[in-house]
Amino acid sequence: MRRNSLDLTAIVDAIEEVLPREQEFIALHEPYLVGNEWTYIKECLDTGWVSSVGKFVDKFEKDLAEYTGSKHAIAVVNGTAALHICLKLVGVAENDEVLIPSLTFIATANAVSYCGAIPHFVDSAINTLGLDPKKLDSYLQEIIVMKNGFSYNKETGNRIKAVVPMHTFGHPVDLDLLVNVCEKYNIELVEDAAESLGSYYKNQHTGTFGKVSALSFNGNKIITTGGGGAILTNDEKLAKLAKHLTTTAKVPHRWEFVHDHIGYNYRLPNINAALGCAQLEKLADYINKKRALAKRYDEMLKDIDGITFFKEPDFAKSNYWLNVILLDEANLELRDMLLRILNDKGIMTRPVWTLLHKLPMFRECPKMDLSTSKLLEKQIINIPSSVVLGDSYNA
Known part of the structure; x- marks a missing residue:
């Protein structure tokens, strides 16, 4: 059972363990140009x-x-x-x-x-x-x-x-x-x-x-x-x-x-x-690398209390374009601190987009109850997902 606490050091260490140690800066997602x-x-x-x-x-x-x-x-x-x-x-x-x-x-x-x-x-x-x-x-x-x-x-x-x-x-x-x-x-x-x-x-x-x-x-x-x-x-x-x-x-x-x-x-x-x-x-190979990277993230993050690594729904096979960690509701106030720590270390991470109904040009548009979207906006953190990062994990 997850506790209402978040070990930021454990999260950062787990993500760093997945990523190449020799790079000073790791982008969220960059092109992979290795073919024709x-x-x-x-x-x-x-x-x-x-x-x-x-x-x-x-x-x-x-x-x-x-x-x-x-x-x-x-x-x-x-x-x-x-x-x-x-x-x-x-x-x-x-x-x-x-x-x-x-x-x-x-x-x-x-x-x-x-x-x-x-x-x-x-x-x-x-x-x-x-x-x-x-x-x-x-x-x-x-x-x-x-x-x-x-x-x-x-x-x-x-x-x-x-x-x-x-x-x-x-x-x-x-x-x-x-x-x-x-x-x-x-x-x-x-x-x-x-x-x-x-x-x-x-x-x-x-x-x-x-x-x-x-x-x-x-x-x-x-x-x-x-x-x-x-x-x-x-x-x-x-x-x-x-x-x-x-x-x-x-x-x-x-x-x-x-x-x-x-x-x-x-x-x-x-x-x-x-x-x-x-x-x-090269797309088939890219997807294999990205799915291998997602699997590695899941392995490193699954035992850390307070977060969840987001995985594809049961009915789907995903390309895992951008990998996602979700903060538990008890830890939402720590999102920006985690983003700061990771970005300060040269590990590019970001929150999800601002919900569109909040933007000035769309505030008067019709909308339904958006309670899940509002929660996800506070929970989501994207972590580095470039194809090249899956190289060493792709069998």
Whole structure:
């Protein structure tokens, strides 16, 4: 039984035991570039194909689709752009409400706002750190009225068009339950899979449960294109429209410039896609290293009273993008002290994002009871999770 005390020295010692001793500074998550990156990028430079078209864009999209099991992948300039287009593709319109966790990176809410829509904040589950489908279902039963087959918020009068679960730190939400909620209320499921490339829910890759989903390849993600993202979909028509909208909606012609929609210059350059192709070739090994690192952390931290190392839900296989320790409720006031000690030692650690409903631009948005999110905000500490840190533990 855990005691209501926290041995900060024991925690620091355990984390230091996992990490390489020779490094003065250890980042939270940094790129791992050990494959064909130089070769592929040099080819772009040698041939001049460095911009928005080229063979590496096509290859990256094909390889992503094959890896995730999605029929189509459309590469774009970043994960926020991917999510923005996903919301457009499922028909999110001005003044629609989109259900998103308050415990997520701000890009989730920003993408909703780009559509002129309204973020509607919902609570997270303690066992996934992501959106809680059971609690959401109970909440929607209270606030929704159905009109012409669509869900409307009876308090605001706005249509509730979509829900965007974010697979927090790579850990999948309970997608079966969430799919049921979406079907019950005719709400579109758009997965924010920015952090979960390589994560599986019941042996199916995240990002393949709704009509569309978004991935991110920012410099701190499990693989990187420097900056980049992708849209996943099994719908051929939506895939073609996504490609069209993200290439400024230009109608193909040998010399004329005709555009038939408001489009977006969201194309991923070939040189970035080249980096992504090389990274994707190593992804299976990266995941093995990250899971080995998580296992080592768990071994070193499991007997320390006052904290819990967060592990993947039973129904999932996670990429463990960012490792998490949770403070027991009795020790929440020691969070900042632990963060200070570790960062002073050159071990980069951080709390979770500020809950989005607290930010000035979102304070007036609708929200449900967020008690679990508020607790998690105080409990979560992310610890170093770079692929290279798992080298010595990967069997």
